[in-house]
Amino acid sequence: MTKSTLLQLVDGCIARDQVPLITEVNVSLEPGEIVLLTGSNGSGKSTLLTALSGEKFLASGTLTFGEISRSEISLKEMAKKRSLMLQEDEAVDQLRASDVLELASISTSVPGYTSEFVSKIFNSELREKTLGTLSIGQRTRVFLAAAALQNSDVMLLDEPTAGLDTEGISVLSEFLKVHSVNGHALLIATHEDNLRSLASREFLISDGKLSDKSLR
């Protein structure tokens, strides 16, 4: 591992309900890179992303964020290291979209390009609406803005274009490009060509193993 590696998993076993799903997982994410995560439905992409976020599903293996291992880091510190956006959020429907953004703004300052992205993806008409009244695409916009505002070193994104229109996708891919150039790492499970073209590597899950190939 190079000194600047942002997230690393060595010899990981990803399991759900004690059943191993992916074994011998070796992953590292470096500053400035965008990595794709692919695999067929049910191969365990979301489970892997959750495990890499340090939450659960990691049956064995050593997970480190920067220089600190998972067992030594507090949740508060971890919040600065990685954000995770899964396809389905569990937020209560009565929350207003603006509440979500306010709650997710745990970072004291965000770079200008992030504020710009948030103002584009989270258009003002969303503000006063409650989550229960939003469409899938609008809800995706709210949680993308929330993940960006967390301003962590690594962003783990699961199908971040779900329900987004073409304008939304281009705003997102522009942000991801600038975000990576600014030293952040991104791991994205997606089928969207606009995002695929940004990636330099691909992690492919098949038959319970993870392979790593260069796209450049």
Added chain:
Amino acid sequence: MTRVRPAVLISLLFGLVILAIFANLSIGAYQVSVADIVSAFTKPENVNPITSSIIFDIRIPRLILGIAIGISLAGATTLMQSSMRNVLADPALLGLAAASALGVVVALVMGFDFGGIAAFLFALLFTVAAFILLLAGHFGGKRTSSQSTLLIGVALGAFSLGLLGVLATSLDNPQLRAMTLWSFGSLSLATQTTATVALTASLLGITVAWILAPKLDLLLLGERMARTLGVETRKLRMISLLLISLLVTAAVYGAGVIAFLGLFSVTVARALVGPRHRLLVVTGSLISVLTILVCDLLARSIAAPIDLPIGFLTSLIGAPVLITILARTAND
């Protein structure tokens, strides 16, 4: 439902609560004029001793106990609903209030005084134990289901009240009569001690809830996202558990099980101001205090001189309003 401006709503509710406080001090089997109430505080020597005694020994403890119960039930219900992620959670519905009442009766059977600190501690202990049982059922299963939690709570409540009934038979007559009234929820047994203890516990509980509110707000984003944003959700739930138990005990120990008040006021408050905790706790408490004071006034006047258990009134008012709101939100 459209949200209203919080500042306007809170000022309005606050004004109504002040009105209700004066009405409760003034109206009753013995009428006290507002002028006498004011003089009782400012120039006590000008007020006749009977009036003074009615105000300070009967009406004020009853009023304070009512306010303490209003605050605690709104606080406990808000915290239960967010930590269990169930907008139908309520201390009375899920059996915690009955368990707390059982604690008081056990203390009485063991020879401790009604309204004493021992009764409070027993009630607290029984509430914590019942809550742990309830949460074990809630989170213990492979999947959490609100229906099964609700049923566990109902069973827990029925069991506690059953045991309470059996134990109460070993009490002597005046105590038994008091307990019967009390198990329906009544402010008529208020004393200066119960009022003071309940108010202290409720203010303590609600202050801690206020401090925790920003973290509880993050819980609204879902367990996983809250943790991703750095909240130690398990620790937060443990603190909530203790806090809820303290608040439920504060509500039950002086006046018994008052049904529907928490669920009613928090449901109305959420529809008006949304789910963020600081606003919800303040609005819910004001609605709850207002409701209990109005119900108490009715309980003392509609069948005067009979003092009806207030739990009857809160059920009569709370249940229909609650059904209406739930039906409306279900259609949204």
